Amino acid sequence: MDDAIALRGLVVDRGGRRVLDGIDAAVPRGSVTGLLGPSGSGKTTLMRAVVGVQVITAGTVTVLGAPAGSSQLRHRVGYLTQAPSVYADLTVRENARYFAALHGRGRAEADRAVTDVGLAAAAGQLVGTLSGGQRSRASLACALVGEPELIVLDEPTVGQDPVLRADLWSRFHALAATGTTLLVSSHVMDEAARCDRLLLIREGRLIADDTPDGIRSTTGVDDLDEAFLRLIRASEAGRAGEAS
Numbered sequence: 001m002d003d004a005i006a007l008r009g010l011v012v013d014r015g016g017r018r019v020l021d022g023i024d025a026a027v028p029r030g031s032v033t034g035l036l037g038p039s040g041s042g043k044t045t046l047m048r049a050v051v052g053v054q055v056i057t058a059g060t061v062t063v064l065g066a067p068a069g070s071s072q073l074r075h076r077v078g079y080l081t082q083a084p085s086v087y088a089d090l091t092v093r094e095n096a097r098y099f100a101a102l103h104g105r106g107r108a109e110a111d112r113a114v115t116d117v118g119l120a121a122a123a124g125q126l127v128g129t130l131s132g133g134q135r136s137r138a139s140l141a142c143a144l145v146g147e148p149e150l151i152v153l154d155e156p157t158v159g160q161d162p163v164l165r166a167d168l169w170s171r172f173h174a175l176a177a178t179g180t181t182l183l184v185s186s187h188v189m190d191e192a193a194r195c196d197r198l199l200l201i202r203e204g205r206l207i208a209d210d211t212p213d214g215i216r217s218t219t220g221v222d223d224l225d226e227a228f229l230r231l232i233r234a235s236e237a238g239r240a241g242e243a244s
């Protein structure tokens, strides 16, 4: 069983609308897989299904060999939502130590997680006084501190400067090198090139599941932004053909 995530025929309806429309995809263990697509394409919904908090209409979501949301996955899957989920009236260090304790980890792991996200200098600062980008890194530290086998990160680099973004991507790859699996969403196409594999979704349908090089070679262009445009146009042409 090499896949950390296996999606089979995943269909999700939200607010009476079909938001994911029959997704089949697999995320290999020990990889950094990017989940890309325009705003509203269904990235967050797919991540919610993987962490087991989304009611699904049809299909199956298997995570680390178990159905998504099973109690046995509680300490094995980490999730960073788009809204920072940290306590404003605790310091960065206190937040990390609190989440570490929930996962049976100690102070050393908590302090390391804070350093890993570049917040060592602000460790003693109340989260409520941090900038937006710092607050989202504090939240990231809390998602990483339990050392989960699968880490699902919803737009973890939004609001970060280019140096920090590069540092965070290095950190993601260092984690993958130790066998951790990361599913990372972004709508910034330049981050796509940093991923081992890419899932591209548009309007709830998967239009690519490949490596960056595989996508370049399928589309015949080097620039991934342009490659995605071509894939999107090809999928639209295909759907127009289906409809006629």
Ligand SMILES: Nc1ncnc2c1ncn2[C@@H]1O[C@H](COP(=O)(O)OP(=O)(O)OP(=O)(O)O)[C@@H](O)[C@H]1O
Residues within 6 Å of the ligand: 014, 015, 019, 037, 038, 039, 040, 041, 042, 043, 044, 045, 046, 187
């Ligand atoms: N609670 C909800 N109730 C009804 N519809 C929702 C709800 N949350 C999201 N949706 C709809 O589901 C669709 C997919 O949303 P989702 O948040 O998964 O997209 P996304 O790709 O993550 O977008 P973004 O990049 O802007 O975060 C959108 O059309 C959105 O309006």
